[in-house]
Amino acid sequence: MIDPWGSANLEYMDLIEKFGVRPFSEVLDDVPEPSWLMRRGIVFGHRDYGRILEAIRSGSDFAVVTGMMPSGRMHIGHKMIVDQLRWYDKVGAEIFIPIADMEAYSARGIDFETSRRIAIEEYIAGYIALGLDLTKDNIHVYLQSENLMVEDLAYVLAGKVNFNELRAIYGFTGSTSMAHMYAPIIQVADILHPQLEELGGPRPTVVPVGPDQDPHIRLTRDIAGRFREKYGFILPSSTYHRFMGGLTGGKMSSSRPKSAIFLSDTPEEAEEKIRNAKTGGRETLKEQRELGGVPEDCIIYETLLYHMSGSDPELEEIYESCRNGTLMCGECKNNTAEFIRKFFEELSRKRKKALSTAGRVLEG
Numbered sequence: 210m211i212d213p214w215g216s217a218n219l220e221y222m223d224l225i226e227k228f229g230v231r232p233f234s235e236v237l238d239d240v241p242e243p244s245w246l247m248r249r250g251i252v253f254g255h256r257d258y259g260r261i262l263e264a265i266r267s268g269s270d271f272a273v274v275t276g277m278m279p280s281g282r283m284h285i286g287h288k289m290i291v292d293q294l295r296w297y298d299k300v301g302a303e304i305f306i307p308i309a310d311m312e313a314y315s316a317r318g319i320d321f322e323t324s325r326r327i328a329i330e331e332y333i334a335g336y337i338a339l340g341l342d343l344t345k346d347n348i349h350v351y352l353q354s355e356n357l358m359v360e361d362l363a364y365v366l367a368g369k370v371n372f373n374e375l376r377a378i379y380g381f382t383g384s385t386s387m388a389h390m391y392a393p394i395i396q397v398a399d400i401l402h403p404q405l406e407e408l409g410g411p412r413p414t415v416v417p418v419g420p421d422q423d424p425h426i427r428l429t430r431d432i433a434g435r436f437r438e439k440y441g442f443i444l445p446s447s448t449y450h451r452f453m454g455g456l457t458g459g460k461m462s463s464s465r466p467k468s469a470i471f472l473s474d475t476p477e478e479a480e481e482k483i484r485n486a487k488t489g490g491r492e493t494l495k496e497q498r499e500l501g502g503v504p505e506d507c508i509i510y511e512t513l514l515y516h517m518s519g520s521d522p523e524l525e526e527i528y529e530s531c532r533n534g535t536l537m538c539g540e541c542k543n544n545t546a547e548f549i550r551k552f553f554e555e556l557s558r559k560r561k562k563a564l565s566t567a568g569r570v571l572e573g
């Protein structure tokens with residue numbers, strides 16, 4: 210059982226071995242101009258991605274659905290979703306971005322007003338600042354609680370889902386609230402509603418998620434099958450990405466401020482956090498020269514892997530010189546801190562501008 214609301218430390222390959230997710234590497238060569246997240250194995254798994262590739266290649270209609278949970282500050286670990294959406298926008302997808310305010314209420318006790326404010330100030334402003342134009346006609350951002358099409362569909366879908374099934378997937382018990390039990394069905398409707406006749410009818414849909422969200426994908430695919438006759442649903446595809454680690458070890462999380470660089474941090478704060486981040490370096494310079502560092506266990510390297518877009522050879526060189534002991538952590542950290550400070554100088558400017566327009570995205 211995987212708990213999408215907990216902090217389960219899931220071994221990524223478990224998904225592939227136990228839950229039927231396929232390695233993304235098997236379709237990578239067929240992706241026209243794959244994103245760096247795909248090339249570098251950050252997007253590591255998929256279900257039924259062939260349908261999406263076919264749609265991209267033939268220029269036919271397909272949708273992407275990926276939600277934002279308005280329950281804390283947006284950090285650079287969340288940036289990878291925006292980077293993926295920018296790529297999907299470029300290859301012609303229609304993009305749906307539900308703001309999971311109903312789930313935030315039922316699973317985390319956050320009221321709708323607060324969710325709306327967090328969504329605008331943290332996430333919508335962040336997405337815009339990171340370069341996704343949310344005013345485009347092919348991009349739809351909505352609050353779950355305000356989307357009647359989604360709510361109506363969820364109610365119909367709930368007619369064929371029972372408690373035993375939800376208990377088996379999510380571990381719900383007799384003391385789980387009705388609202389919490391209903392939250393997954395709303396998400397299923399978020400994913401399937403782009404296929405309703407009102408929005409153009411059945412089409413391939415892909416959901417980029419972290420591995421902890423796979424229970425929702427499996428439930429959605431099961432339910433889509435039950436309603437295939439009524440709505441003609443095509444089973445949604447999914448991709449799975451790794452999470453960036455925390456700056457101080459463990460998981461990057463909004464609830465552990467030192468573990469993350471937040472989009473609202475100043476360039477100086479962001480730089481300072483990188484300078485204090487955990488590395489994969491050795492105890493002494495002598496040891497590092499002799500044994501080399503361990504980039505696989507280094508948040509500095511991971512920061513570059515996730516965020517230094519489009520520069521694979523440069524990244525490979527950093528990896529190699531770390532491993533062979535010619536690059537020392539001090540120099541490597543300095544360069545990365547500089548890279549992040551520059552990135553945040555630009556981001557802070559864009560974010561400030563985006564804050565003045567973000568509220569309008571939900572009015573459209």
Ligand code: SF4
Pocket residue numbers: 488489490502503504507508509510527531532536537538539541542
């Ligand atoms: Fe990390 Fe760079 Fe040190 Fe290697 S040299 S362990 S990549 S900080």
